[in-house]
Amino acid sequence: MRKISVDKVREGMLLAKTIFSLDGNILLNAGIKMKESYINKFRELGIFEIYIDDNISSDIVIEDVISDETRFEARMAVKKAMDSMVHSNSMDVKPVRNVVGKIVEELLTVQDAVINLQDIKTLDSYTFAHSANVCVLSTITGISMGYDALKLKELALGALLHDIGKTKVPNEILNKPGQLTPEEYEVIKKHTKYGYEILKQSGDISAYTSYIALTHHEKFNGEGYPLGLKGKEIHEFSRIVSIADVYDAMTSDRVYRKKINISEAVEYLISLGNYQFDYDIVRKMIEHISIYPLGTYVSLSTGEIAIVVDTNKKYPNRPVIRLVRDANGGFYESFKEIDLTSYNNIVITDVLDDI
Numbered sequence: 001m002r003k004i005s006v007d008k009v010r011e012g013m014l015l016a017k018t019i020f021s022l023d024g025n026i027l028l029n030a031g032i033k034m035k036e037s038y039i040n041k042f043r044e045l046g047i048f049e050i051y052i053d054d055n056i057s058s059d060i061v062i063e064d065v066i067s068d069e070t071r072f073e074a075r076m077a078v079k080k081a082m083d084s085m086v087h088s089n090s091m092d093v094k095p096v097r098n099v100v101g102k103i104v105e106e107l108l109t110v111q112d113a114v115i116n117l118q119d120i121k122t123l124d125s126y127t128f129a130h131s132a133n134v135c136v137l138s139t140i141t142g143i144s145m146g147y148d149a150l151k152l153k154e155l156a157l158g159a160l161l162h163d164i165g166k167t168k169v170p171n172e173i174l175n176k177p178g179q180l181t182p183e184e185y186e187v188i189k190k191h192t193k194y195g196y197e198i199l200k201q202s203g204d205i206s207a208y209t210s211y212i213a214l215t216h217h218e219k220f221n222g223e224g225y226p227l228g229l230k231g232k233e234i235h236e237f238s239r240i241v242s243i244a245d246v247y248d249a250m251t252s253d254r255v256y257r258k259k260i261n262i263s264e265a266v267e268y269l270i271s272l273g274n275y276q277f278d279y280d281i282v283r284k285m286i287e288h289i290s291i292y293p294l295g296t297y298v299s300l301s302t303g304e305i306a307i308v309v310d311t312n313k314k315y316p317n318r319p320v321i322r323l324v325r326d327a328n329g330g331f332y333e334s335f336k337e338i339d340l341t342s343y344n345n346i347v348i349t350d351v352l353d354d355i
């Protein structure tokens, strides 16, 4: 399977991964043939990309690091917590804690989790899907930093609810399509303090978990908000979540801007290591992100085009690829696979949307 932007989807293509609604109901089953009406529906729902199967990619299996059920439960837990904050100014932490337990448990069973699959976000699921992603990525990083299950659950709970304070920010500012005025930006910034208050009052949540809501926008060089903390004054949990938060936002399509490639996002994190972020944690996190995810089309220094079929964990820049097109643009009759760790003279020059 491979990911394809909805603009490139054509009638007759085969859907490779089931598409779910926000609450986990099936919208379209894997295996179904694309029709114009489905493509229009994707646009309506704000779905920018889907996974398809074709003769070049059908044997490439891309698996998520947690189960679909747990991912939907996580999204719904955040949604319910946010809804009940808006409507009754209170929330039940229990369901959130339950799903956090499942996420930690599932991730602890994966050896060296590497994220290859990007979940499909719809317009209405963005905030909740983003929160779930930040939680998964933070937890994977915590695991590779040697955290035990107890500490992981504290980290994961705060990561899942890091933006809960946004429920106290007026919607017209939160969803303003244009540029924010300085005054409006000051109001947005308050979601950190609001989030901290909410978690502190929710009972049974550790101080460090609550600090995540308060300090996930602090920057390593002291230029963040709300407190302007610097370096290790920022609790380690928040240093982890701040990186996951920025990374997931950068690699997600939004209505007002296109996402950037994973390889570019990773480069961005590295270049801002020790300025905006804790470089040691950036290094830990990116070990678990596939720079060229399975099923990605890449162009090569030879002029050929290839699709990524396997990753080399030790050398993330050098995946195993299947040559698809020659330097003149013609398709190869049979697809040869090469491991780029054995071909030092060939480099990946670009990531392609489609060919």
Ligand SMILES: [Fe+2]
Pocket (backbone or CB within 6 Å): 162, 163, 191, 216, 217
């Ligand atoms: Fe935030």
